Amino acid sequence: MRHDRRRVVLWAALAALAPAGVACGPVGETASVPLGWRSISIADFGALADDGKDDTEAVVRAIRACRGRRGTVLVFPKGRYDFAAGRRVGRGIYQLAFEGVRGLIVDGRGSKLMFAGKTAPFQFVDCRDVTVRDLTIDWAEPLVSAGIIIRADKRSFDVALSREYTGEGSDRIESIIEFDPATRQPTPGGTDIYDCSPFTADFIKGWEKIGPTTLRVRLARDRLMTKGALAVIRHQVYRYNAFSVWSCRRFTLRDVTIRYCPGMGVSSRLTEDILLKRVRMAPPPGSPRILSVSADGTHFAECAGTIRIEDCLFQGIGDDATNIHGFFREVVRIVDGRTVEAKCQNTWIWPPRVGDVLELTDPIWSGRIGWAPTNASLQTMITAMRTIWGRSGRIVAPLLVASEARRSVCGRSGAALRK
Structure with missing residues (x-):
């Protein structure tokens, strides 16, 4: 059973693949601020560049000030900002966590953000129209x-x-x-x-x-x-990603450099329309370091819309430059004539959400549940269902998720799901 929310297109302007990395394209346009957006400076909350002090709490206060506002530019005046080990005051393992934001630019203005220990710099959950630009992430002591x-x-x-x-x-x-x-x-x-x-x-x-x-x-x-x-x-391969982007829409990284992180550079789940423009993952120039990010450069799981990777560099990464996944579920039981039970094969893959479309792909299901899946569009599938069930037929089925077993129950081939 394949889980495809929508067709995902990858535009990868990768000019060359070499042992040292993957480099691409020219550097071009300058970024602008939309008219009417409000600027918030982290300096107003006590984060001062180049003072050698821990800036975690001050930056988190500035992030909280962005909540509930539509159209905000969070400004890091140019300089170095330090985030101490064990000083996570954001969300869980994440130092700088954004949730439910609508319309945001994180403007680094050329700043360097220095982290320490086992921590993850940025997390974005359920955000819309977000751009992070013009900053560098590094660790003073790589793990x-x-x-x-x-x-x-x-x-x-x-x-x-x-x-x-x-x-x-x-x-x-x-x-x-x-x-x-x-x-x-x-x-x-x-x-x-x-x-x-x-x-x-x-x-x-x-x-x-x-x-x-x-x-x-x-x-x-x-x-x-x-x-x-x-x-x-x-000493650490996974978990502490530089950017974790979950259930967002229209997310952009532009002119962002990652010198090191103890995880993936960008990990995105269930997100729609992603742009990486001039993102650099590489050790500092002239440094004897070998690794930049400890795991994959980018990892996209069950994302939708368009993923664009343009003019980027992946050098010294601990695993693949990019992974794009649409994961399969195994059908383990036929519940009734309209419902099957399926399970997630990996504990680290999220189960389907209400409204996701699941397609039965194995030929053994032909004629056994609904009608055999094809490459038809969703509209064709709906038309066929209405022909079979009548226009008053419900094109939905129950979704049950047991967190311990990571199982889900879904309806006919191609049917939408609801609670």
Whole structure:
């Protein structure tokens, strides 16, 4: 059973694919402020650039002032702003959380936002007409260790850590990748260990500092690392995304740079019409860093409308540059002649929402429930249903979602859903 809310079109103006990254296109237009919109400066709430103080609470107060207003420009006067580890006063793991906003520009004006520890910078939920522009996101201490492997046996290895990648403050290891120290690219055929549930079983038994700049990693299974290889150790792979965009419409990132984050660069779910324009995910110029974002550059799940990725750069990312998913559900039971029960295969995929359209795709359902699905438009499907059920027939069916089992009950092929 395929879940397609609408046809999604990806416009990816990617000029070249190279080992160092993906680069695209020219730099052009300047951004403007819509007439009649109100500006709010974070400085008015106590966030001062370049003062070295924690700006979390001041910026959160400015965000709260944007609520209930239609047409707001949230201004970061140019400079550096610091967000301290463990100072999340926003929503859950998110430092800067926006919900239910209608008409918003977050104008960085060239500012750098520096984060620390396990935290996620931006979250947008149920927002409309949002643009984030002209800012850079980075971490003072990336949750990464890296260095040359100086000793190895089947159950442990030692790494001489580089000054830039010490993994200071990290409490676990989730990934180890061998790089060629000359090319600074993943070693062909080299070791690549993932140890972050639910994707793999336990491979890493533990780790410890055995000297000021030496790390010893103990393995739970036999795995001989390559002496002399550059080991890049990610202490955090997923969860702490730079931008999490859920259930929004018309969302834009423009002239945004992500130097590092301990998760994905952009993670979007159930969002309609997305534009990424001149978004750069890459380590700082001249830096010895290898990674920018720890996981995927962009990840779009069950989105709708148009996804446009223009003039962007993906370099040093820990996984794919982009993923676009429309996930399948498995039909597990026929409830009655008009209803089937389906389940989500992955616990990290949201169940369908009321109003979503589900299509039966396996030929085994032909003639068993409704009529066999085709590539017809929704209007054709509705016309056919009215022909079968009569014009007074209800083109809806109940939706039941059990949170523990992640199951949903949906109606005939192509039928809309309601509570």
